[in-house]
Structures are given as structure tokens and as C-alpha cells.
Amino acid sequence: MKDILVHMEGINKYFPGVQALQDCRFELRRGEVHALVGENGAGKSTMMKVLTGVYQKDAGSITYGGMEVxxxxxKTAQKLGISIIHQELNLAPDLTVAxxxxxxxxxxxxxxxxxxxxxxxxxxxRLFERLNMDLDPDEAVANLTVAKQQMVEIAKALSYDAKVLIMDEPTAALSDSEIDDLFVIINQLRSSGVGIVYISHRMDELKRITDRITVMRDGRYIDTVSTASVTNEQIIAMMVGREIYDSTKQSRIAENSETVLEVKGLSRKGALHNINFKLRKGEIIGFAGLIGAGRTEVARAIFGADPIDAGEIAVHGRKVVLKQPYDAVQAGIGYLSEDRKRYGCIVEMDVKTNVAVASLRKYVNPIGWVNRTKIANAADQIVDMLKVKTPHIDQDVKFLSGGNQQKVVIGKWLTRDCDILIFDEPTRGIDVGAKSEIYKLLNDLAARGKSIIMISSELPEILRMSHRIIVMCEGRITGELDREEATQEQIMRYATLRA
Amino acid sequence: MKMQPKAEMAQLGGKQTALLLKPGVLQQVLAFASLIVLILVFTFSSSNFFQFSNIVGILLSTAVTGVLALGSTFVIITGGIDLSVGTVMTLSAVMTGVFITYWGLPVPLGIVGGILTGAVCGLLSGVMVARLKIPPFIATLAMMMIAKGLALVISGTKPIYFNDDPVFSEVSQGSFFDEIIPGFAIPNAVVIFFIAAIIGSILLSRTIVGRYNFALGSNEEATRLSGVNVNYWKIVIYTITGIFTGLAGILIASRLNSAQPALGSGYELEAIAAVVIGGTSLSGGKGTIVGTVIGALIMSVLTNGLRILSVPQEWQTVVVGIVILLAVYADILRRRKA
Incomplete structure (x- = not known):
């Protein structure tokens, strides 16, 4: 087959703790736009990083233009004519376009x-003429819109005479008319014989621009289909799989239970648009959506970590102004970051210090002397209650497993008497056994009257844990589902629903 | 003082405004306007200020820190820093003394040796930063102490005088201009400073080194992914800083007609201050040589003017500190608006 440009077969890639790719394959023809789809963490990016030489495969073969490479x-990838346009653009903002x-x-x-x-x-x-692009070569890149910056990236990739162009979520930051412009360029490239790998979650775009679709799930190859032959529902079904969960569904929270947190019209320019929701006592709300949908931004806004442009936040019916995390913590809100090691716990310090760090004031006498016995008692209590697996409370947190580190962070906010807990990807990087322990813990906390916002990219987790599910896309709430009516397919549909 | 530049800006209407609003250009205009304002203020406050001899004095006192600041500009645009320029300057001066006075080498050879000393120190700092991945602050802090110690060890903690070669002191103190136009006695050190500035400016804006310098400071990862040998260019840039530092060593040794091994600490901070006042961003990617020259001049005009107005030395330091704060804060304000 002469027009096969790239053929990847049997690709394996292992990272400490995860089999990122297992026996994956991918094929790209000349003059084809080939979509690579899958949920977050399905292995799309890893696959493309193998193709562009960022990662080295553990096993498998790559054929390029009929020859094994x-x-x-x-640099090798670049020489072969394989270029990638990353989601986060790789330009020097202080230099000009040219x-x-x-x-x-x-x-x-x-x-x-x-x-x-x-x-x-x-x-x-000359390059712009060839590509039909209208850009000022002398403008500093920092002054361009994201769409224009993307044009610069595309022009840069094509100036290398790229034969394979990988675009990772190219439309994530573009407006509709900018997307149209992009598609004109993509069509032009297709007819000139360039093979394009198009990574996107947006079903409508896949239908419009791609020829074939390859689906990946959990680091495995699922199928490659012709775009014309499948429906959106079929693609989504392939993406989420047909896993059966034996977990009991969460029941409904009584309508009349107290509203603990109310968010009204929360907006932040370029990130969040008119976010409204209520969180009730003892409730777990699952925030679903794709990466970049704005879920973490909601959490950070509620926690006072990012400034907001408009909107009101009320805790226990009282309006609060949250200018910094300190204010949020005073109001009883605790935030558990997805990046525990950086923002969650102080890994170089021991368990008891981590548990007490957010509420030191409780353990300090008026002249600033820290009462170590009190801290030890509080830490012992937390270790008991959350069943933290640690030899003693003097153990440095860095020696604990991911799941137990997470418990320590939870303990920190419990010690601080927080009523509202925001969990951002609470089980990321935690192995399966520890996951179910964390789930049980979340249920216990809810049963004891704590209210929980849980952000998760894993649909089964969302479905299993949430009383209610809020789905976001592009900084907006695009859907709200009761546990009883929610399915993976429905969530995916809302998660790809553009405004 | 803060209103003045704005008034000037308003007069320059039309097409020029668009050009002036570009961040780099605007910063330079602001810095230049501040310099003019300072000069005007001091001229009206004291008749002793705007005298030929005083202006020459200001320029002469700018030369050494100015050349150091020129070199520092390169490293700072990469987003790095070089804390060693003060003591490396001293080490270069001491080595020049060793070459000329102790070894009896001819003056030109001694000068080359002195500049090479600076270059080697810069090269080593560059290798530490680029290859060993030591943060610039730490790598050059280490280099600062190493150079300081070596200068003391090599000189035996005593000054080395250049009395055997009176030609050497002419490098700074003589006036090449005075011979052409009698009475117009601008010291060579000043001329060398301006020539160095022109060379630096060409390097930064017209050559491949300058382009990669900005690219590195602007987005190192993107530059690396574009196939640029980032480590190599970083070492080149630290070496360039070292060369300027060596030149500053020659200038100060010649001006004092001796290599003073205990001198030098603190010069690096004055150089960094001049660079920052001149609008170069400490986070990298932005900066100009013209800005640095203006920044260095602002520092010495300020010190000189305050001295003429009999402001005690301790208070001069306080004022300089405040000026640095204002310059950087003005930069932050403008960036926030943009």
C-alpha cells in the first residue's frame, strides 16, 4: 500500500505504576485527516509522543513511508517530517511571528x-502565500490571539515540509469562525497530501473534518472506523466501553436538607461563564467534563485561589467574599488538589505536622508556643478514623502511598473543621484497592454531614459516587443530571456540547 | 517626576504613538525621560552640576559599572542572573596585574589576558548552569566567592601596582579625544564604555547570539524543541558576560593604576540595578542595551547629583533603592495594563 504514511503496530509503553499503552496500533494515510479519540488518560497523547520521539516505545514497530524507523x-521526528502542534502552544512570546x-x-x-x-x-x-495565511510577520507573538498563535504554529510545522501533522485539540481555544478558517487550512493540507492526526473530543468536528477515526481506551487500541460509517453514539460507546458496575447507586438527598453552599452567576473572563449550583448538606456533587472544561477553575474560584469577575458565593446562607484561600478556609471550605505532592501535603514533613498545618492556631498558646502533645493526639485520632497506613505519626509523608497521602490531606481539612470539601481528582495516581477505600471514606464523610464537590475525569467514579452530576464544557455548565438518570453516554454528550 | 514622561508622550502623536506603545520602546522612552528630568532637576538645584568637568566625572564613574551592566544584560535576558561579575572583575584586574607587573608581559598582552580571565569565569558559570543544571543564582554565587578568594590568594591580599608601565593607566585615564580636539578631555574609559555598548547592541539585535538570547529567555522549552542547541548558546552567553566583565576589570585597574583585590563585591548588584532600571525584565525575554546604558547613567547621575546637593552618602543609597523599586513597579504596572 503505497499511500500508507505511518504504521504503528504492537506499541507498548510502561510508566512506573501504569501500563500506558498496550499493544496499540495506528495507521495514517497520505492526504487523510485521521481522528484519534478516547477519554482522558486513554493513551492518545502517549501514543503521539511515541510517534514524535518524545517517549521511546518499549515494544512494537513504527513504519514510515514503507520503511521501519x-x-x-x-529531532529525528522533525527530520522525517513529523510535526506536532501541542495544545499548550510552544512559541516564544517575545519574538515576532517570523x-x-x-x-x-x-x-x-x-x-x-x-x-x-x-x-x-x-x-x-513566501510561506504565508503558499498557505494562504494573513499574518503580520513582524508582530510579537505575545500580541496575537490564541487562534493566530495557532496559525503561527501550523505555519512553523509546515515550513519544515511536514508530511505528518499532529494536532492536539486544535480548536480548544478557538471561536466558530476561527474554526472555519482552521478547517479551510486543514482541507488545503489534505489535498496537498499531508497526513493529519486530529486529536479532539468534539463529535461535530470529527464528523466535519475527519476521514477515519481510531478509538483508544485505557491504553488499548479499540477500533479504526470510517467516519462516514458511524454515528456519534457509536463512537461514544466505543470510548466509554461497556463496563458493568456492581456498586449501589447513591440515593437522592432530601430536597429540604440545608443548602450549605450556593454559587450564583460565577464568572471569570476567559475561563468561567455564569456558573450556578447549590450544594446541600451531606451531598456529593460530581463535576464531570473533559480536561480544560473549567472544573478545576470552579474549584479554585470557590476556594478563593483565583479572582472572579462576577458572581456570588453563599455559605450556610451567608454571602461570603473569598479573596484568598484563607477566606475560604475561614468559611469552612477545604480544597484537595489533584496534584497532592505540590499543593496537597508537605511531603518532606511528617504525618502529624501535615494534619495540623491548616489549623495550627488551635494548637498554639498565646505566646506562640506549639503544643506538641495536642497535635500528636489530633493526628492519632485522624490516623485512627481514616485508617491511614503509617507506622507512626512521625513518618514523613513522602514514604506513604498515594492513597494514604490523600487520607492525610483529608485529615488536614477535617482537623480544620471544614464542612465543604472540594476533591479534585481524588483518586488520581491511586491504585485500585486504595480507590475503594477513598470512596468509602467519601461516603462516610457525606453520611456525617459533610458536603462534597468531587471533580473527576473517570466516568465510572462520577457515576458511583455522586448524588448529583454537573457536567461542564468550555467553562459552562452544560448539563445537570440526577444519579438515577445519568449514564456515561449522556455525560459524554453534555461534556462535548459546545455553546 | 512621574508625570513628566506622560506629557512628553502626549506630544508625540500620530503614527509614532503606535511604535512607542510597544512595551520595549515605551520602557526606553520612560527611562530616557527620567534621565532627562533628573539632569534638569539637578541643573536647576545646583550650578555645579552641569559643568563639563562634572559631566565627565559622571561618565567616568559610569564606565566601570556600565560595562559590567552591559554584560549582565545578556545573562538577565536569558532569565538568568550573574552574581559573580563584581568579583570576577576584581580577579581579572588582579590577573592583569600579575601578567603585566609580575610577569612583565607587554601591556596589550596583559589586557588580553585580563579579558580572557573574565571569559573563562563566564564560561565556567555557563557550564555549571547549562550542563550541570545548577540554578544560575547558586552557580554564580559560588563563582562570586571563588573569584573573590582567588583574587585575594593570587595577590597575597595586597594591591598590585602598575608603576612600571605608565601606559597602562592611559587605557582609562588618558584621553584620546584630547589629542584631536584639545580641551575636549573625555577619558578613554568613557569612550571604551560607549564602544562596548555599540558592540553589545549589535550582538543583541543583529546576530544569531542575540536572537537565541531572547528566544531562550522567552520560552526555553520551545526553543529547545525547535532544534536549537540551548545548552551551547547558554554557555556562549555566559561567556559573553564574562568578556564584558574582564573588560571592566581592565578599566578599573587602569583607572586606579592598581589591582585592588578587596574591591569588587557589591558591583554586581549595581550592575543588576542598572539593567533593571533600563527596562530589562528579570524574568527574561525582554531588554535592550540602550536601556542598560540609560539605567547606568541614571544611577550615576543620581549619586553625583545627590552628592553635589550635600545629601549624606547613607541617604544616597536609600534613594537609589527607592528608584529601583519605582522602576520595577512602573514596569509591572504597565504590563498589567497590557
Missing amino acids: EIASS QNIYIGREPRRALRLFLDERELKRKVE
Whole structure:
């Protein structure tokens, strides 16, 4: 088959603790737009990082243009003509458009030391003409919109004579008309024979622009289908799989139970639009959505970590102004970050210090002397209650497993008497056994009258734990589901629902 | 003082405003306006200020820290810092003394040796930062102490005088201009400072080194992923800083007609202050040589003017500190607006 550009077969990749890719395959033809889809963590990015030489595969083969190749570095990939446009753009904001496109390949004169700015400009103008792009080569990249910056990235990739172009969520930050412009360029590239890997979650876009779709799930290859032959529902079904859960559903929370937290019209420019919801006593609300949907931004806004432009937050019916996390903690809100090691616990310190760190004031006498006995007692109590597996409370947190670190962070907020707990990806990086322990703990906390917001990218987890499910997409709430009516497919549909 | 630049800006209407509003240009205009305002204020406050001899004095006192600041500009644009320039300058001066006075080498050779000393120190700092991944602050702090110690050890803690070679003191103190236009006695050190500034400016804005310098400071990862040998260019940039530092060593040794091994600590902070006042961002990616020259001039005009107004030395230091705060805060304010 002459027009097969890339063929990846039997790709394995192992990271400490996870089999990221297992026996994965992918094929790309000349002049094809091929979508790579799957839930967060399905292995799409890892697969593409293997193709671009960022990661080395543990097993499998890559054929490029009919020949088996070893892609040892991103430079090798670049030489072969494989370019990637990352979701987070890789440009130097202080340099101009032209300077960014030809960075590393500047035309030079005299002693190869001096830059030939005129030749640079000529090259860029020729490139833009070929690509039909309208950009000012002398503008600093920092002054461009995200859409324009993306154009610069595309131009840069194509200036290398890329034969394979990988686009990771290219439309994530684009408006509708900008998406149209992008698709014009993609179509142009397709007809010129470039193979394009298109990573996206947006069903409508897949239908519009792609020829074939490859689905991945949990680091495995599921299927490759022709876009025209499948419905959106079929794709979603392949993405989420047909796993059966024996867990009992959460029951409904009584309508008349106290509203603990009320969020009204919360907005932050470019991140959140008119977020409204109520959290009741003893309730677990699951926040579902794709990465970048704005769930963490909601959590950070409620926790006072990011400034808000508009909106009101009321705790126990009283309006509060949360300018910094300190205010939120005073109001009884605790936040458990998805990145425990950086924002959750102080890994270099021991269990008792971590448990007490948010409420030291309780353990200090008026002259500032810390009462260590009291702290030890409180820590012992937490270790008992949450069943933290640690030899003693003087153990440094870095020696605990992920699940037990998470328990220590929970303990920190319980010690502080927080009523509202926000869990951001509470089971990320925690093994299966410990997961169910964390689930049980969340249920216990809810049963004891704590109210919980749980952000999770794992749909089964959302379905299992939540009393109610709020789905977000692009900074908006696109759906609210009762536990009884929620299904994975429905959540995915809301999660890809664009405004 | 803060209103003045704005008034100036308003007069420059039309097309020019668009150009001036570009952050880099605006910063320079602001810095330059502040310099003019300072000069005007001191001229009206004291008749002794705007005298030829005093202006020459200001320029002369700018030369050494100015050359150090030129070098520092390069490293700071990468987002790094070089704390060693003060003591490396001293080490370069001491080595020049060793070459010329102890070893009896000809003056030009001694000068080259002194500059090479600076270059080698810069190269070592660059290797520590780029290859060993030691944070610039720590790597150059170590280099600062190593150079300080070596300068004392090599000189035996005593000054080395250049009395055998009177030519050497001419490098700074003589005036090449005075011979062409009698009476126009601008010291060579000042001329060398301005030539160094021109070379630095060309390096930064016209050459591949300068381009990668900005690219590194702006987004190192993107630069690396574009196939640029980031480590190599970092070492080159630290070496360039070292070369300027070596040159400053020559200038100060020649001006004092001796290498003073105990001198030098604290110069690095003055150099960094000049760079920052000149609008170069400590987070990297932005900066100009013209800005640094203006920044260095602001520092010495301020010190000189305050001295003429009989402000005690202790208070001069306080004022300089406040000026640094104002300069950086103005930069932050403007960036927040943009």
C-alpha cells in the first residue's frame, strides 16, 4: 500500500505504576485527516509522543513511508517530517511571528554570525502565500490571539515540509469562525497530501473534518472506523466501553436538607461563564467534563485561589467574599488538589505536622508556643478514623502511598473543621484497592454531614459516587443530571456540547 | 517626576504613538525621560552640576559599572542572573596585574589576558548552569566567592601596582579625544564604555547570539524543541558576560593604576540595578542595551547629583533603592495594563 504514511503496530509503553499503552496500533494515510479519540488518560497523547520521539516505545514497530524507523528524539521526528502542534502552544512570546517560525533555522550572512532579516522576511512571506495565511510577520507573538498563535504554529510545522501533522485539540481555544478558517487550512493540507492526526473530543468536528477515526481506551487500541460509517453514539460507546458496575447507586438527598453552599452567576473572563449550583448538606456533587472544561477553575474560584469577575458565593446562607484561600478556609471550605505532592501535603514533613498545618492556631498558646502533645493526639485520632497506613505519626509523608497521602490531606481539612470539601481528582495516581477505600471514606464523610464537590475525569467514579452530576464544557455548565438518570453516554454528550 | 514622561508622550502623536506603545520602546522612552528630568532637576538645584568637568566625572564613574551592566544584560535576558561579575572583575584586574607587573608581559598582552580571565569565569558559570543544571543564582554565587578568594590568594591580599608601565593607566585615564580636539578631555574609559555598548547592541539585535538570547529567555522549552542547541548558546552567553566583565576589570585597574583585590563585591548588584532600571525584565525575554546604558547613567547621575546637593552618602543609597523599586513597579504596572 503505497499511500500508507505511518504504521504503528504492537506499541507498548510502561510508566512506573501504569501500563500506558498496550499493544496499540495506528495507521495514517497520505492526504487523510485521521481522528484519534478516547477519554482522558486513554493513551492518545502517549501514543503521539511515541510517534514524535518524545517517549521511546518499549515494544512494537513504527513504519514510515514503507520503511521501519526508530524515532529516537524529537529531532529525528522533525527530520522525517513529523510535526506536532501541542495544545499548550510552544512559541516564544517575545519574538515576532517570523522569528518564531524560523527559530533554529535563521538565514544568516557575514561569518554566519549576523542575521539576514530581509531573507527571513522573504521566506515568511513566501510561506504565508503558499498557505494562504494573513499574518503580520513582524508582530510579537505575545500580541496575537490564541487562534493566530495557532496559525503561527501550523505555519512553523509546515515550513519544515511536514508530511505528518499532529494536532492536539486544535480548536480548544478557538471561536466558530476561527474554526472555519482552521478547517479551510486543514482541507488545503489534505489535498496537498499531508497526513493529519486530529486529536479532539468534539463529535461535530470529527464528523466535519475527519476521514477515519481510531478509538483508544485505557491504553488499548479499540477500533479504526470510517467516519462516514458511524454515528456519534457509536463512537461514544466505543470510548466509554461497556463496563458493568456492581456498586449501589447513591440515593437522592432530601430536597429540604440545608443548602450549605450556593454559587450564583460565577464568572471569570476567559475561563468561567455564569456558573450556578447549590450544594446541600451531606451531598456529593460530581463535576464531570473533559480536561480544560473549567472544573478545576470552579474549584479554585470557590476556594478563593483565583479572582472572579462576577458572581456570588453563599455559605450556610451567608454571602461570603473569598479573596484568598484563607477566606475560604475561614468559611469552612477545604480544597484537595489533584496534584497532592505540590499543593496537597508537605511531603518532606511528617504525618502529624501535615494534619495540623491548616489549623495550627488551635494548637498554639498565646505566646506562640506549639503544643506538641495536642497535635500528636489530633493526628492519632485522624490516623485512627481514616485508617491511614503509617507506622507512626512521625513518618514523613513522602514514604506513604498515594492513597494514604490523600487520607492525610483529608485529615488536614477535617482537623480544620471544614464542612465543604472540594476533591479534585481524588483518586488520581491511586491504585485500585486504595480507590475503594477513598470512596468509602467519601461516603462516610457525606453520611456525617459533610458536603462534597468531587471533580473527576473517570466516568465510572462520577457515576458511583455522586448524588448529583454537573457536567461542564468550555467553562459552562452544560448539563445537570440526577444519579438515577445519568449514564456515561449522556455525560459524554453534555461534556462535548459546545455553546 | 512621574508625570513628566506622560506629557512628553502626549506630544508625540500620530503614527509614532503606535511604535512607542510597544512595551520595549515605551520602557526606553520612560527611562530616557527620567534621565532627562533628573539632569534638569539637578541643573536647576545646583550650578555645579552641569559643568563639563562634572559631566565627565559622571561618565567616568559610569564606565566601570556600565560595562559590567552591559554584560549582565545578556545573562538577565536569558532569565538568568550573574552574581559573580563584581568579583570576577576584581580577579581579572588582579590577573592583569600579575601578567603585566609580575610577569612583565607587554601591556596589550596583559589586557588580553585580563579579558580572557573574565571569559573563562563566564564560561565556567555557563557550564555549571547549562550542563550541570545548577540554578544560575547558586552557580554564580559560588563563582562570586571563588573569584573573590582567588583574587585575594593570587595577590597575597595586597594591591598590585602598575608603576612600571605608565601606559597602562592611559587605557582609562588618558584621553584620546584630547589629542584631536584639545580641551575636549573625555577619558578613554568613557569612550571604551560607549564602544562596548555599540558592540553589545549589535550582538543583541543583529546576530544569531542575540536572537537565541531572547528566544531562550522567552520560552526555553520551545526553543529547545525547535532544534536549537540551548545548552551551547547558554554557555556562549555566559561567556559573553564574562568578556564584558574582564573588560571592566581592565578599566578599573587602569583607572586606579592598581589591582585592588578587596574591591569588587557589591558591583554586581549595581550592575543588576542598572539593567533593571533600563527596562530589562528579570524574568527574561525582554531588554535592550540602550536601556542598560540609560539605567547606568541614571544611577550615576543620581549619586553625583545627590552628592553635589550635600545629601549624606547613607541617604544616597536609600534613594537609589527607592528608584529601583519605582522602576520595577512602573514596569509591572504597565504590563498589567497590557
